[in-house]
Amino acid sequence: MPTASKYTIPGQLGAAQLVIANTLAHPDIQERVAARGYTAGEMAEGQRLCAAASQAVDAQAAAAGAQRLATEQAHLVEQRARASYQALVQTVRAVFPPQSAQRKALDVAGPMPETTAVFTAAATTLLNNALGVPEIAAVLAKYGYDEPTLRAERDAVLAYQQAMQAQALAMSAAKQATRAQIEALAALQRWLAQYLKIARIALRSQPELLKALGITPPGGRATAQRKSQVAAAKGS
Numbered sequence: 001m002p003t004a005s006k007y008t009i010p011g012q013l014g015a016a017q018l019v020i021a022n023t024l025a026h027p028d029i030q031e032r033v034a035a036r037g038y039t040a041g042e043m044a045e046g047q048r049l050c051a052a053a054s055q056a057v058d059a060q061a062a063a064a065g066a067q068r069l070a071t072e073q074a075h076l077v078e079q080r081a082r083a084s085y086q087a088l089v090q091t092v093r094a095v096f097p098p099q100s101a102q103r104k105a106l107d108v109a110g111p112m113p114e115t116t117a118v119f120t121a122a123a124t125t126l127l128n129n130a131l132g133v134p135e136i137a138a139v140l141a142k143y144g145y146d147e148p149t150l151r152a153e154r155d156a157v158l159a160y161q162q163a164m165q166a167q168a169l170a171m172s173a174a175k176q177a178t179r180a181q182i183e184a185l186a187a188l189q190r191w192l193a194q195y196l197k198i199a200r201i202a203l204r205s206q207p208e209l210l211k212a213l214g215i216t217p218p219g220g221r222a223t224a225q226r227k228s229q230v231a232a233a234k235g236s
Contacts, residue, residue, distance in 0.1 A: 012185060013054055015214065016192050020046050022212045023199075029209050032202040038195060046195065049188040056177070056184035063170070063177035070170035074163040078116075081160040084153050085123045086112060088130070091143050102136050105129045120161050127154040 007015060023029050023043060034040070089108045096102040103109070106126050113119040130136055131150050140150070196215060203209045207217035 009057055009181075009185065012189065013050070013057065016046070016050050016053070016188055019192060019196070019213050020050060026209060026212060028206070029199075029203065029212065032206070032209070033195075033199055036198045036202045038198060038202075042195075046188075046191050049184075049191050053181075053184040053188040056181040060174075060177040060181040063174040067167075067170040067174040070163070070167040074160075074167040077156070077160045077163040081123065081156045082112065082119065084156055085119070085126070088126065088145065088153060091140065091145065092126075092130075095139055095143060102133075102139075105133055105136065116160075116164050120157055123157045124154070127157065 020043065023033065023038075030040075030043075089112075092103065092106050092108050096106075106129050107122060108126065113122045127150055130140055130145065131147065131154070137147065137150070141147070145153075196213065199213055200210065200215055200218075203213070203215075204218060210217045
């Protein structure tokens with residue numbers, strides 16, 4: 001049987017499920033491996049590990065999908081928030097003179113903040129002061145930024161913060177699910193590898209039963225190689 005490293009994750013699960021199912025389907029196999037310690041209870045443990053690994057794989061796939069969706073949503077919300085912020089900053093710079101008290105109150109000096117924390121802080125200050133200073137609000141209202149519009153822009157910044165938090169939580173959940181998947185698959189593979197070692201011993205005189213578990217009977221590989229060599233020699 002190939003080593004676990006040669007299988008995809010579905011392949012690892014499928015191989016384990018096949019071995020367990022074929023063991024339970026053959027009374028002769030059950031009897032022989034039970035005599036070597038793999039009783040019904042031990043086979044039930046293999047079934048439990050197999051089910052746990054399958055559940056972990058499903059959970060990891062769901063968590064990875066949730067992370068992708070959260071990342072896409074955060075990207076879309078960020079684009080909107082930054083575009084809205086940039087448009088408002090440009091409007092402020094167009095209607096209020098450089099070094100004016102209004103520009104200082106709105107804190108629009110410098111380039112677009114890059115990091116999430118710095119951007120959301122700058123955008124919140126801009127919008128809170130635009131809403132909170134009547135003379136500033138009155139001027140901005142003439143240029144399309146009335147109170148409902150400014151509040152909507154502030155909500156967009158809040159939505160961006162929330163989307164980034166959701167993305168961080170989704171990333172953390174995906175990492176945990178991946179670790180759980182790795183651990184569950186490793187536990188299953190440990191059980192399977194040990195079981196197959198014992199099965200080879202218990203079934204060594206029954207090649208057809210070994211084949212039912214996907215195990216090459218002793219000498220089977222060498223025989224197959226010799227037949228291949230003979231066929232190649234005849235062909236030449």
